[in-house]
Amino acid sequence: MNARLLPYFLILPVTLFLCVFFIYPFVLVAQQAFSSDAGFSLDHFRDVVGYWKFPVTLKNTLLLAALVLPVQLALSLLMATMVTKMKKGRDLVLYVWTIPLGISDLAAGLIWLAIFDQTGFLNSMMSALGIIERPIGLLTYQHPGILLVAIALAEIWRATAIMLVILVAGIGLIPKEYYEAAEVFGASPWQRFLKVTLPLLRPSLQTALVLRVILAFEVFAVVAALGGTLFPVLMGQTYDYQFSLNNSGAAAAMALIILVISIAFTLLILRILRVPKGARI
Known part of the structure; x- marks a missing residue:
């Protein structure tokens, strides 16, 4: 086989x-969204956006993402830094x-x-601690x-x-020489994190945040298990349209x-965490 055609042959199964x-399936979904009995139409979008529940589901989804993502980013950075500095028990802690x-999402919600x-x-x-006299319905309106x-x-x-x-x-891909050089010049652990780890971690931060943002707007099972209809989100409304309202x-x-x-939030993240040319490790 021609060596120039080999890469295309290898990616053919994935393609x-x-x-x-x-x-x-995406083309089929797009056809359903933009078509009606009269042909091409935006009626479905008008109906969805004009429905009284749409602003509520959009607000709840954005609010949940705004609350969860910063905490997850801070926790994941802290945990990743701790794991990489451990000399014993690293694999166990990471596991x-x-x-x-x-x-699964639903199992996590049930837990x-x-x-x-x-x-x-x-x-x-x-x-048991005497804080309350009788059980309280915490997950209620x-x-x-x-x-x-x-x-x-x-x-x-x-x-x-x-x-x-x-x-x-x-973090494992960042050469140790950068940290050693920063330490030689008197940089504190916090300065090494800000000046070495974070800048060189941008490609990984891009990937992690993009993936997490996409999943944040697809949240459904956890919300359904804990909140049911009390906390409507975009994916929950999509499910209702398909299976409850047919x-x-x-x-x-x-x-x-x-x-x-x-896509909009993904582009925003890529813009904010843009990696300069030649800065990749």
């Missing part, structure tokens, strides 16, 4: 897979911290439901703040490990709206 299972990666439910661990603990915190905690616990794994790999056109329109929002 076919993407075309069959991603591009083709324990990444256990949530093996748990935290067992904590915040009226008959759950938190109520039992507060009763009467306590929207607690409901938001519960969902945020479940998401932070479940998905921080995704960013952690990427950042640990990124409106596949509106569901397709919602899916494309989520895609556009995810």
Whole structure:
């Protein structure tokens, strides 16, 4: 085989897979979203955006992402730095911290439901300590703040490990000579983190944040397990359109709206964390 054609031959299976299972379904979804009985139409988008629940679902999704992402970024940076500095037990600690990666979204939601439910661990603990006289319904419309915190905690616990794994790999690629040179010139550990680790970690931060932002706008199962209909989000409304209202056109329109929002935030992250030419390791 011609050596120039070998790379194209090697990527052919992946290309076919993407075309069959991603591009083709996306084209079908786009057709549903932009078509009606009269042909090309934006009626589905008008119906979705004009529905009274759309602003609420959009606000809740953005609020949850704004609450969760900064905490996950700070935690993953702290945990990754701690792991890379450990000399003994590093693999064990990393394994324990990444256990949530093996748990499904719904299972993670049910685990935290067992904590915040009226008959759950938190109520039992507060009763045993004498803080409350009777169990409190924490995940109700009467306590929207607690409901938001519960969902945020479940998401932070479940998905921080995704960013952690990427950042640990990124820190491992930074040559030790940079740290040694900074130490020679008297840089403190905090200065080494700010002047060496963060700048050279930009490519990994890009990947971690882009992946996490996309997943943040697709959050569904955790919210459904903990909040049900009390905390509607974009993906939950998409599910309702498809399976409760049997409106596949509106569901397709919602899916494309989520895609556009995810792309917009992805471009913003890539712009903010732009890596200068020649700065990659």
